[in-house]
Amino acid sequence: MINLPKQFLSLDMGNHSYKYIEAQLSDKLKIIRYGYCMQEQLFNSNTPAKTWRKVGSRFKNVVISFQHKSLITRELEIKDCDKYQLHNIVKEEFQQYQYDLKEEYDYDFIVQSYDEKTGIYMIKAAGISKKVNREYINKTFCLGMRPKAVDIQVNAIIRIIRKALNHSEKYTVQLPCLLIDLGYSNTTVAIINLNEIIALKSIAIGCSILNNLSDGYKIYLKEITLLINQIIDHYFYRYNNEELQQAYLYGGGSFINLIITQLNDQIPIRWNLLNHITQFLPDLPSDMDLNLYGNCLGSLYWIEEKYTNKKGSLT
Amino acid sequence: MTDLNLLPIEYRKQPVIFRLLVFVLLIMLLFFFIIRFAILLPIQKQEQAYQQLILLKESTNDGFDFDEAVHLEQANIEELEHQIKYFQETKISTPGYWKTIYKTILNRLHYNTSINQFSCENYTIYISGTSINDEMTANYLRSLIESGLFSDVRILKILYQQDGRVHFTIQCNLNIYMN
Numbered sequence: 001m002i003n004l005p006k007q008f009l010s011l012d013m014g015n016h017s018y019k020y021i022e023a024q025l026s027d028k029l030k031i032i033r034y035g036y037c038m039q040e041q042l043f044n045s046n047t048p049a050k051t052w053r054k055v056g057s058r059f060k061n062v063v064i065s066f067q068h069k070s071l072i073t074r075e076l077e078i079k080d081c082d083k084y085q086l087h088n089i090v091k092e093e094f095q096q097y098q099y100d101l102k103e104e105y106d107y108d109f110i111v112q113s114y115d116e117k118t119g120i121y122m123i124k125a126a127g128i129s130k131k132v133n134r135e136y137i138n139k140t141f142c143l144g145m146r147p148k149a150v151d152i153q154v155n156a157i158i159r160i161i162r163k164a165l166n167h168s169e170k171y172t173v174q175l176p177c178l179l180i181d182l183g184y185s186n187t188t189v190a191i192i193n194l195n196e197i198i199a200l201k202s203i204a205i206g207c208s209i210l211n212n213l214s215d216g217y218k219i220y221l222k223e224i225t226l227l228i229n230q231i232i233d234h235y236f237y238r239y240n241n242e243e244l245q246q247a248y249l250y251g252g253g254s255f256i257n258l259i260i261t262q263l264n265d266q267i268p269i270r271w272n273l274l275n276h277i278t279q280f281l282p283d284l285p286s287d288m289d290l291n292l293y294g295n296c297l298g299s300l301y302w303i304e305e306k307y308t309n310k311k312g313s314l315t
Numbered sequence: 316m317t318d319l320n321l322l323p324i325e326y327r328k329q330p331v332i333f334r335l336l337v338f339v340l341l342i343m344l345l346f347f348f349i350i351r352f353a354i355l356l357p358i359q360k361q362e363q364a365y366q367q368l369i370l371l372k373e374s375t376n377d378g379f380d381f382d383e384a385v386h387l388e389q390a391n392i393e394e395l396e397h398q399i400k401y402f403q404e405t406k407i408s409t410p411g412y413w414k415t416i417y418k419t420i421l422n423r424l425h426y427n428t429s430i431n432q433f434s435c436e437n438y439t440i441y442i443s444g445t446s447i448n449d450e451m452t453a454n455y456l457r458s459l460i461e462s463g464l465f466s467d468v469r470i471l472k473i474l475y476q477q478d479g480r481v482h483f484t485i486q487c488n489l490n491i492y493m494n
Contacts, residue, residue, distance in 0.1 A: 108319045126319045133321060147322055155317035195317070302317070 006307065007032075009059035009145065010299040012153070013066040013136055015039065016184035016208070016252065021296040022057050029304040031285060033057070034293060042143065049144035056143070063299045065151040066136050067186040069202040070103060070129035073152075075112075079120040086111070090125055097127065104130040106150075112196070124196060126152055149302070154179055154190040154197050156298020157248070157274065160290070162194055163301050164280035171280035174245035176235075178269065180228065181295075182253025184208050187224055189231045191244065199231050199238070207253035221259065225266055232267075250274035250291045416440075416464060416489070423458040425451050431482075438489040441471065445482050449473065452483045459487060466490050 006026075012019040021034040037055045045051040074097075078089050090109045098104055107127035114121050133150065140147045157179050164171045176198055181188040183206045190200040205223045209216040232244060247269050249260055254273055264271045275290040281297075290297065320327075420442060424430065428451050432443035442459075446452045452473065460468045465487035472484040 106321050106323050108321055110318055124319065126321065128321050130323075133323070137322070137326060147326060148328070150321035152317075152319055152321065155319065158317050306318075 007059050007061065008148075008300065008303050009057050009062040010296040010303070011062050011064045011140070011145075012293070012295040012299075013039075013064055013139065014184055014252070015067075015186070015206070018042070018056065019293055019296050020057050021293060021300055022059050023300050023303075025304060025307045029283070029300060031283065031288075031300075034285065034288060034296070036292070043139075048142050052143040052145075060144070060146050061148050062140055062145040063149045063151055063303060064136060064140055064147055065153045065156060065295050065299055067153060067181060067183045067188055067202060068128060068132050069186060069204045070105075070132055071126065071152065071188070071200065071202055072097070072105075072128070073124070073126045073197050073200045076109075076123040076125060077120055078123055079118065081121070083111075083121075086121060086123065090123060093125070094127055106130045106133045126197075149299075151295075151299040151302060152197070153181060153295045153298070154188065154192060154200055156295045156302070157181075157250070158192050158194065158197070159298040159301040159305070160274075160277060160281070160294060161192075161248075163282075164277045165194070167282050168280035171277065174270070176242060176244060178228065178232070178244055178247035180224070180247060180249045180251075180254075180263075182207055182224070182249065182251035182259070184252050187227060187251075187253070189224075189227050191231060191235050199235050201227060201231050203227055207251075207256065210256070217258075220253075221262055224259070225263070228263070228267060244269055246270045246272065248272050248274045248276075250294050252292070254291045419462045419464055420459070423455060423462060425454055425458075427451060428455055435489075440465070440487050440489060442485045442487070443483070444485075445480055447480055449475075449481045449483075452481050456485060459485065464490055 007022070007024050010021045010023065017036045017038050019034075019036040022032040024030045024032055035056070037052075041055065042048045042051050074093070076090065076093060078086060081089060086109075090107070094105050094107045105127035106129075107125055109123050109125035112122040112124045128150075137147050137150065161173055161177075165173065176191050176193040179188075179190045179192055181190075185206040185208055186202055186204055187206055188200065188202040191198040203223060205220065207220065209220050213219060235244065247263075247267075249263070249271060250273065253259060260271050260273065273291055274294045278284060278288070278290050284297075288297075420430070420433070424444075425446070428444060428446035430442060430444040432441070434441045444455075446455065452470070456468060456470060459465055466489075468485065468487040470483055471486040474482040476482060
């Protein structure tokens with residue numbers, strides 16, 4: 001049986017720039033090209049699709065990801081129900097969130113485990129503002145692409161860590177660990193282990209604040225520190241067992257050297273930039289900076305996993 | 316467990332089975348329309364038309380076959396023609412008819428012209444007579460033709476006598492359809 005090569009694009013739709021990686025899938029993932037372009041440049045032009053083809057990529061099939069404060073993850077325990085009733089129960093749960101948060105959600109869920117003795121399903125669900133999600137999806141259509149999936153960026157980084165662990169024996173990570181994505185307009189902090197997001201929170205403050213306010217740096221650092229402490233407190237309160245020992249910092253804000261130094265002073269864990277993992281990953285272009293392209297690369301690993309498992313179908 | 320896809324269902328490509336099902340349904344629908352409109356409907360219409368034809372034949376011929384009716388009509392026409400002919404022949408035999416003929420033959424006679432003999436065989440008439448000269452005979456012949464009651468009017472025989480008189484025999488046919 002011949003495996004026809006499939007071409008995919010992974011797109012990190014930032015508020016400042018769109019980062020993308022073009023890849024081809026046959027037996028393994030092969031990165032063809034990568035780069036970025038300014039969001040303004042695309043949508044200020046009369047023909048965004050044409051501009052995108054010129055300055056971005058010509059690939060059609062795309063997996064997109066973006067940061068937004070409306071992203072929520074939930075762990076649900078559902079018992080005494082048929083497998084086919086799960087969808088309705090999760091739907092009801094999200095309807096409740098919608099009512100509480102006064103926001104319509106696009107959501108998805110997976111069954112993490114099922115205990116036959118107790119009949120309990122452990123469900124991992126995630127949702128994002130329907131309005132925001134559709135805006136980003138429509139933007140990809142506007143750029144002449146076909147969205148095949150909307151990935152959660154923290155999951156993309158989990159896949160990178162998993163890939164590094166599987167590929168290199170030299171790579172070690174203290175799990176669970178902290179991920180901090182310092183975006184242009186949003187900041188996301190998450191606690192993860194190898195298979196799941198344990199806790200996650202996003203705020204609508206990003207490194208753009210440094211350009212806009214005179215005391216922007218102070219506010220920025222304060223907000224980030226507050227967010228990290230909140231999520232660590234939540235983690236200890238909820239799980240109360242393991243200590244966090246490692247954190248990965250990535251995104252545009254991670255290029256500000258002072259931030260990692262000051263975070264190191266305030267929160268006593270091992271701080272690393274995500275591009276520290278680059279050396280443990282296979283077949284990466286030598287000049288690719290994971291701090292910028294981590295989200296894109298992680299989404300491509302998702303496609304690779306799917307492609308390997310189902311020989312090319314991504315539904 | 317990092318497979319959460321936030322792309323809404325309506326944007327996702329349908330699975331192969333679903334697409335196959337839709338394809339099969341479309342093909343079935345197409346076949347249904349082909350069978351319905353290209354085969355069944357024409358057959359049905361043909362049958363209806365045949366039934367209508369039968370009903371129409373029954374109502375128009377009142378149980379008889381059309382060809383039979385035509386034959387009957389033709390027989391009637393022939394019968395009528397025979398009757399017309401019979402009546403015409405019957406008319407020829409009537410005294411009124413012959414009175415007109417005689418009157419014409421006599422009235423057309425010129426001065427010094429007389430008829431000695433008159434005979435009729437079927438529709439052919441022979442008129443024998445005497446006139447003072449052949450010019451008078453020719454005038455008489457012409458006047459018979461002009462009467463319109465006779466056709467093929469000609470002098471069958473002409474004899475010149477010692478005293479200059481002419482003995483003639485004229486043959487002519489009756490125009491039986493003339494009134």
